[in-house]
Amino acid sequence: VGSCGAMAGTGGELLIVEHVKFRNSDAGKSPIGSIHIFKEYVEWRDATSPSRHKIAFGDIKGQRVSPPHKPKVQLQVCMQDDGQATFVFLRPGADKEALMRERDAVKETLQQALVAHRQRVQQMTISAEKGSRDAEIEAKSKILKQSRQLEELYKHLVTSKLLTPQDFWTDYYKTTGKTEERTGMTGAFLANIAQADTNGLKLNLNTNIIQNIFATYPMVERKHLELVPHEMTEEEFWVKFATSHYFHREREVLPNPDDPFADCVKFDEEEISKLVNGGTKRKRLNFEYLSDNVVSEINGSQRPESSSTANSKDKQRTTLIRRCNYLSERILITQQQDNAAAVGGAATAAAAASSSTTNAAGPAENGTAAAAASNGVNGAPARSSGYAVLHRWIGDADDAMESAELAEDETELQLQPIKVADGTSFVVSEFAREDADRYRAIVYNFMDDVTEMEILDPSEDWMSASPSTSSHNHGHSLNGKTGGQHGGKPVSLDPATQWGACTPFVGEIRVVHDAVNELVKHFWTCFPPVTPELEAKIERMEQTLKRYEQTALAEAEQRFGAQFFAHTRDMIGRAHARYVQYIARRKK
Amino acid sequence: GMSHNKADDDDQKGYTWEAGYADGLNIREVLEEDEGGSVEKAIGRLLADARRRQRATEKPARVRLGIMRHVYVVVDCSRFMASNSIPPSKLRMVLSALDLFLDKFFEQNPIAQVGIILCKDRKAERYVSLTGNIRQLRDSMSVVQELQCVGDFSLQNGLQLALTNLQDLPGHVSREVIVIAAAFSTVDPGSIFATADALKAANVRVSVIGIGAEVYVYKRVSKITGGKYNVAIDPEHARLLLSAHTVPPPTSKSVECNAVRVGFPAHEEIGVSSFCLCHPDTGPLSSRGFLCVQCGARHCSLPVECKVCKLTLVSAPQLARAFRHLLPLHPFEAHEDEAPPTSSAASDEMKSCVGCCCPLDNGSYECTQCKSSFCFDCDILLHESLNICPGCTS
Numbered sequence: 007v008g009s010c011g012a013m014a015g016t017g018g019e020l021l022i023v024e025h026v027k028f029r030n031s032d033a034g035k036s037p038i039g040s041i042h043i044f045k046e047y048v049e050w051r052d053a054t055s056p057s058r059h060k061i062a063f064g065d066i067k068g069q070r071v072s073p074p075h076k077p078k079v080q081l082q083v084c085m086q087d088d089g090q091a092t093f094v095f096l097r098p099g100a101d102k103e104a105l106m107r108e109r110d111a112v113k114e115t116l117q118q119a120l121v122a123h124r125q126r127v128q129q130m131t132i133s134a135e136k137g138s139r140d141a142e143i144e145a146k147s148k149i150l151k152q153s154r155q156l157e158e159l160y161k162h163l164v165t166s167k168l169l170t171p172q173d174f175w176t177d178y179y180k181t182t183g184k185t186e187e188r189t190g191m192t193g194a195f196l197a198n199i200a201q202a203d204t205n206g207l208k209l210n211l212n213t214n215i216i217q218n219i220f221a222t223y224p225m226v227e228r229k230h231l232e233l234v235p236h237e238m239t240e241e242e243f244w245v246k247f248a249t250s251h252y253f254h255r256e257r258e259v260l261p262n263p264d265d266p267f268a269d270c271v272k273f274d275e276e277e278i279s280k281l282v283n284g285g286t287k288r289k290r291l292n293f294e295y296l297s298d299n300v301v302s303e304i305n306g307s308q309r310p311e312s313s314s315t316a317n318s319k320d321k322q323r324t325t326l327i328r329r330c331n332y333l334s335e336r337i338l339i340t341q342q343q344d345n346a347a348a349v350g351g352a353a354t355a356a357a358a359a360s361s362s363t364t365n366a367a368g369p370a371e372n373g374t375a376a377a378a379a380s381n382g383v384n385g386a387p388a389r390s391s392g393y394a395v396l397h398r399w400i401g402d403a404d405d406a407m408e409s410a411e412l413a414e415d416e417t418e419l420q421l422q423p424i425k426v427a428d429g430t431s432f433v434v435s436e437f438a439r440e441d442a443d444r445y446r447a448i449v450y451n452f453m454d455d456v457t458e459m460e461i462l463d464p465s466e467d468w469m470s471a472s473p474s475t476s477s478h479n480h481g482h483s484l485n486g487k488t489g490g491q492h493g494g495k496p497v498s499l500d501p502a503t504q505w506g507a508c509t510p511f512v513g514e515i516r517v518v519h520d521a522v523n524e525l526v527k528h529f530w531t532c533f534p535p536v537t538p539e540l541e542a543k544i545e546r547m548e549q550t551l552k553r554y555e556q557t558a559l560a561e562a563e564q565r566f567g568a569q570f571f572a573h574t575r576d577m578i579g580r581a582h583a584r585y586v587q588y589i590a591r592r593k594k
Numbered sequence: 595g596m597s598h599n600k601a602d603d604d605d606q607k608g609y610t611w612e613a614g615y616a617d618g619l620n621i622r623e624v625l626e627e628d629e630g631g632s633v634e635k636a637i638g639r640l641l642a643d644a645r646r647r648q649r650a651t652e653k654p655a656r657v658r659l660g661i662m663r664h665v666y667v668v669v670d671c672s673r674f675m676a677s678n679s680i681p682p683s684k685l686r687m688v689l690s691a692l693d694l695f696l697d698k699f700f701e702q703n704p705i706a707q708v709g710i711i712l713c714k715d716r717k718a719e720r721y722v723s724l725t726g727n728i729r730q731l732r733d734s735m736s737v738v739q740e741l742q743c744v745g746d747f748s749l750q751n752g753l754q755l756a757l758t759n760l761q762d763l764p765g766h767v768s769r770e771v772i773v774i775a776a777a778f779s780t781v782d783p784g785s786i787f788a789t790a791d792a793l794k795a796a797n798v799r800v801s802v803i804g805i806g807a808e809v810y811v812y813k814r815v816s817k818i819t820g821g822k823y824n825v826a827i828d829p830e831h832a833r834l835l836l837s838a839h840t841v842p843p844p845t846s847k848s849v850e851c852n853a854v855r856v857g858f859p860a861h862e863e864i865g866v867s868s869f870c871l872c873h874p875d876t877g878p879l880s881s882r883g884f885l886c887v888q889c890g891a892r893h894c895s896l897p898v899e900c901k902v903c904k905l906t907l908v909s910a911p912q913l914a915r916a917f918r919h920l921l922p923l924h925p926f927e928a929h930e931d932e933a934p935p936t937s938s939a940a941s942d943e944m945k946s947c948v949g950c951c952c953p954l955d956n957g958s959y960e961c962t963q964c965k966s967s968f969c970f971d972c973d974i975l976l977h978e979s980l981n982i983c984p985g986c987t988s
Binding site for chain 2: 155182183184185186187188189190191192341420421422423424425426430431516519520523526527530531569570572573576577580581
């Protein structure tokens, strides 16, 4: 590139090429200047005047070059709006070959910059759509909308500042533990893409499969970014892909020069060679010393075309095996990258475990993407040579003396003995005469008197305002249920327990009861107070409960009647007692 | 990668080791075909063997057990479960076995909790959170359909979800996962063995019940975490294997053994106006209930974990039932297909079962201590539910 006079600039340009004429579609004369390629746009600057022509990458549809037999060496940038900008390469003293090299350098650089730019744009749209912060707020309002009870609780406690939103949401909004949605890739995703039909070819593709293809074969993603939608439609791209020599590669023939995926083959073969040269290292076995090591025969050193004795069927098979092995390794590498990205900086136990199983002695060798992605959390470089990823996961524990597969199936259960006194039995074999009679009577009474209908009295409906009409039934069912235990005596019923009979305000009263439960719950979660935060929360909740008693609870008692809040008073009272105990203990 | 198999269509000779391997498996003996070519009898025999083995295994006595069990059942809902090779579908079979299991499980482990995770289309979702409410579990499972079984099975996602839900529980709780899987492969986003190590570190024991064939990764994961791996070959076998999990497992050394606070509220007439925590929409079903001994919240039934203060509330008989496993009933001696051992005096009389008085004409089981003989059904009842020998206690 240096010899063509093109160079990277100091202003952040990726490439600058001089002696380039800009053929404007309308202007009469075409001035000579230089092309500057930046990260987000390409600019042509006039050598003699200050005029510049800037083209943003977002506006570029594609590029075209002049055919080799034409005298002029040109590059044309096609715009989204169908406009064009043509550049002619006119370095004095350079022959056509050199000019073409210059022009191709510009095309390459621009192409790569365009691809990178489009990738960035894609990333941004994806993350913008996710908008995690808003998603949380949306999810929370949805939760409140779905449950009136929660909504009431929220209004009652959070809006009146009795409970912080944080405290409230710890129990009701959880992002983890509901689903696990990261999905893996199966090696079979390529198999179902193309099906030969009577009318031709049927393609099965969806976003997931496309993502898989891109992740496993980054060259294809590059091609996609380059070609779609500028040179061909999405559909055309995939048809070309499915019919390409690259995709099928059953026979070792030279690819059609029109095939856009021709260079993908070369790239893959290079990658495969890198992998193969890395070799596989097993801890306890070394296959390299075997003379009939079929694995190395297939993978590498003896390539099918170099072996004169191999017939075409063998070559086909070995090609297929190489491709399958490469696919497996690519999938595993991609997973590793995903893992590393997902784990990020947080040192979770899982990450530590995976990095410790991947850590191995041996220098990282040049080569696969695994090296870049799988630095363990503790910073130690992971093994990256050869079929390292596949090998690593099947590996045995370091301290195993024998292969896990050959080990005995049964392992000794580790049992912790406990002291249970001899003669302990869970069976009482002897009952006193009267006890025995009493138990017998209970069982018989129970079997005779009680049916399910009587236990669950449908008229005992708490939420209805109408008074219960069946105090008679109620008494009877009580009778039946208690049966022998109280000797059949009916228990007098406190009318206050029949909500329906006593007040039409059950709903409002319930809200107060729920609020008290919630506040008291937060109080009890602080025990045992093992951290300063919990101790602070105890104080906070104690104050909150006091405040609640004096304000909302007192108000409710006034409005509806104190008898309906005796239970809540009791619960708050117990919390206070516990608090007093806690303070007393702390003073010691 | 694939192995270069020389025994393909143009090369008839196999490796000698292949023939030796096939011989060692004893395939012909294990799955013997009868005259019609069917292996049903062989399978029946395998089943009977399995049952016998399970019955005869001495359960360890006076050993620390995980009594407060929190179990997540991970059910495979991939397309493989819709297969009708076990009619009407593998899913139906699993659901009905699970239903029976839940009944038995809560009977034997009254203070335990169970949750359900479903795995479909390479993802996992928590279908039912840990709960002691068996009705909720059974109702939820009854609506799972074959139509929902799509995609591939992800063991890692299922286990990771279970781990997330189990790892914050108090240390003394027995954390268990039972995976029921028909898939012969798993499609995971990361390393399954890393998850297995994390589970082991968190003291989660993963057991797997496969359906159809043995799968290496299930075997390995259950081995790493200290669980059991079995493969069910037909519906009855599946029920048998699941029922083995109703017994609380011995705890490993690394599990904390603290004293656990438990409340024993009385079943009382509650005079004061109050709402219960178990019926948020209606209200207490009766005027009798339980008040939490710590915080005073009201509950309608036991056992329960108080939602307000997290104290475990049980009744003494329920706890006693849970602890019965510490002194399990020893296995009886089997006298199958023969006349029961008779004392000289009653040599001509047909002996009858001490438990239910039915005639013991096709096999009996004899208690080694008191020499009472029981029939097959009584043997099961005594060992799986009652845990006592009536002969010894009378």
